Amino acid sequence: MTDTTENLRRVAIDPISRVEGHGKVTLLLDEHNHVRQARLHIVEFRGFERFIQGRPYWEVPVMVQRLCGICPVSHQLAACKALDRVVGATSITPTAEKIRRLMHYGQILQSHALHFFHLASPDLLLGFDSEPTRRNIAGLAAAHPDLARQGVLLRRFGQEVIRITSGKRIHGTGAIPGGVNKAVTLAERDELLREIPQILAWSQSAITLIRRLHETDPALYENFGLFRSGLLSLVDARGELDLYDGALRARDADGGLIFDGADGQHYGDLIREEVRPWSYMKFPFLKALGNQAGWYKVGPLARIQNCDAIPTPLAEQARRDFMAYSGGQPRHAPLAYHWARMIELLHAAETLHRLLLDDDILGNELMASGERRREGVGLLEAPRGTLIHHYQVDDNDLISMCNLIVSTTHNNQAMNKAICRVAQDYLDGQEISEGLLNRIEIVIRAFDPCLSCATHAIGKMPLQVELLDAQGARLSSLSRLGDGSYT
Amino acid sequence: MTTPRKLRIATVSLAGCFGCHMSLLDIDEHLLELLGQVELDRSPFTDIKLPGPCDIGLVEGGVCNAENVEVLRAFRQSCKLLVAVGACAINGGLPAQRNMIPLTEILEEVYHTSPGLAHGLIPNDPELPLPLDKVYPLHEIVRIDYSIPGCPPSAHNLWQALSDLLAGRPPELDQHWIRYD
Numbered sequence A: 001m002t003d004t005t006e007n008l009r010r011v012a013i014d015p016i017s018r019v020e021g022h023g024k025v026t027l028l029l030d031e032h033n034h035v036r037q038a039r040l041h042i043v044e045f046r047g048f049e050r051f052i053q054g055r056p057y058w059e060v061p062v063m064v065q066r067l068c069g070i071c072p073v074s075h076q077l078a079a080c081k082a083l084d085r086v087v088g089a090t091s092i093t094p095t096a097e098k099i100r101r102l103m104h105y106g107q108i109l110q111s112h113a114l115h116f117f118h119l120a121s122p123d124l125l126l127g128f129d130s131e132p133t134r135r136n137i138a139g140l141a142a143a144h145p146d147l148a149r150q151g152v153l154l155r156r157f158g159q160e161v162i163r164i165t166s167g168k169r170i171h172g173t174g175a176i177p178g179g180v181n182k183a184v185t186l187a188e189r190d191e192l193l194r195e196i197p198q199i200l201a202w203s204q205s206a207i208t209l210i211r212r213l214h215e216t217d218p219a220l221y222e223n224f225g226l227f228r229s230g231l232l233s234l235v236d237a238r239g240e241l242d243l244y245d246g247a248l249r250a251r252d253a254d255g256g257l258i259f260d261g262a263d264g265q266h267y268g269d270l271i272r273e274e275v276r277p278w279s280y281m282k283f284p285f286l287k288a289l290g291n292q293a294g295w296y297k298v299g300p301l302a303r304i305q306n307c308d309a310i311p312t313p314l315a316e317q318a319r320r321d322f323m324a325y326s327g328g329q330p331r332h333a334p335l336a337y338h339w340a341r342m343i344e345l346l347h348a349a350e351t352l353h354r355l356l357l358d359d360d361i362l363g364n365e366l367m368a369s370g371e372r373r374r375e376g377v378g379l380l381e382a383p384r385g386t387l388i389h390h391y392q393v394d395d396n397d398l399i400s401m402c403n404l405i406v407s408t409t410h411n412n413q414a415m416n417k418a419i420c421r422v423a424q425d426y427l428d429g430q431e432i433s434e435g436l437l438n439r440i441e442i443v444i445r446a447f448d449p450c451l452s453c454a455t456h457a458i459g460k461m462p463l464q465v466e467l468l469d470a471q472g473a474r475l476s477s478l479s480r481l482g483d484g485s486y487t
Numbered sequence B: 001m002t003t004p005r006k007l008r009i010a011t012v013s014l015a016g017c018f019g020c021h022m023s024l025l026d027i028d029e030h031l032l033e034l035l036g037q038v039e040l041d042r043s044p045f046t047d048i049k050l051p052g053p054c055d056i057g058l059v060e061g062g063v064c065n066a067e068n069v070e071v072l073r074a075f076r077q078s079c080k081l082l083v084a085v086g087a088c089a090i091n092g093g094l095p096a097q098r099n100m101i102p103l104t105e106i107l108e109e110v111y112h113t114s115p116g117l118a119h120g121l122i123p124n125d126p127e128l129p130l131p132l133d134k135v136y137p138l139h140e141i142v143r144i145d146y147s148i149p150g151c152p153p154s155a156h157n158l159w160q161a162l163s164d165l166l167a168g169r170p171p172e173l174d175q176h177w178i179r180y181d
């Protein structure tokens, strides 16, 4: 879509609601309401990568989890995995690894439940054009009280797994470089095990529900916001789904391998990032294919189709059903993300069940160490996709370099493609209505973006902000001059 | 508890991580009870984009850009009671770590010199709100009626505080559930 802003009417969706973090969409329309431009802007800048420098490395796992209150465990674990290498713990103890996996799959479960039930399902169950003041979790609770309750309790279970393994439901301290600081007690294990049958049953019925939605309106579900792209995720040594560890695999839009078994320590050889002036979120692409063709999708839809199998039986059957639904062809429809996400919800429940039956989680060998290194990269599959943390540590144990590529960033170009498609298909030439604008948000929500991990910058517009305190006294002011400099 | 008119609650995240909102969801089954008792106005959980007249406003996160200032002032105007929720809202929290470093230096590093950049540039579109020189706590910008400490405050205390406010009492927090880690 063009960049011309002359004589165009601007329509903004601000803020994007029922997503995590801060973002907005702007549309530029000509006099016939033709959409000339549609963009997703990430409007917050926080600069974690800079202010983390100079901090002792052991503070990092608890600092970086404050990037995101929905998936703090992902950031804590990615940082710990990078710093395991720094403390020489190239392999951690079985107890530590299994406790971390419990924490991680607990988080996958709670985050996927939150996204589907609390945030996205009101669109799918109450209707894209339903009354905007009811199109939310309260409206869901009124119309489908059982489903709302299941969502709340599924999330609760995931949060309890996190509390027991990390000390707190949000921003716990369980994982540390080299291992964990706590195992699970028998009583805690039994408390969690008791709930597993119910959690498995609800996860299965969530897949049935989303499949039924697809079957009820296949034209909508298969085409809404459709675009084709490559896929990126981690897979384990056998090529199966693993959300905590593995090597990088990328496929093209037809399912052909671009690379496989790639060591994440060298992610810089595979992935590069581009900055565009209108968003604080960067645009990553596969170096081999270049910035025009090399962008891709991450997250549940990529993972389910990138792996050769899912290593738990119920979710594996659900994956086969998912693939069979399209006759084995790769599926790119954004709304299929929800289906893939519910398959992962079930996989997380099955994995938690397995781990809880494993006596290693009750063990007391929690920490490992070895020869110190100065650098480490930690990768894992966060609820929203591949997460990369990269640190260097100096002689005084202080962080000297930090680079983060967060899950949602990988999906930046994909989300922009999806909103352009929805804008063309539904808004172009139409009188803009609330329901039409909600369609743009619906396609963004399908990716479950976590816009919290994004940024803010200096522009070229002359602009002045004055900050007055509660009494009206001037606290500070900041001016941006036409040349982009500050006074 | 029956009230003649359902109270209206608005919530917003400024420069925060959403952890405080997540802690609010951690009241679990009480959430369904709460949704039965109140009307949700603007919140990340609803599609209402501008706050209408509200009884209680909950604000997560500090103030890091011009847009945060605008939204916070709008909340102060529409809400009878404004509550600062969590460390970021009360004192800037972790994002205020950037206050020690000149903003230009941070932007340079993130968008020009960080590894793996194809070609760096600092985003400069008028659609992006102007970042402030520092991250400010809420009470430096508007009057705040109550604060609930923690990073995030425990679900226990959020539920306690909300129950008190809904009943028209000043919130009393359970000391045992106040944690600063």
Ligand code: SF4
Pocket: A066, A069, B015, B016, B017, B018, B019, B020, B060, B061, B085, B086, B087, B088, B089, B093, B094, B150, B151, B152, B153
């Ligand atoms: S106080 Fe803590 S939990 Fe709340 S927004 Fe700030 S960092 Fe997140």
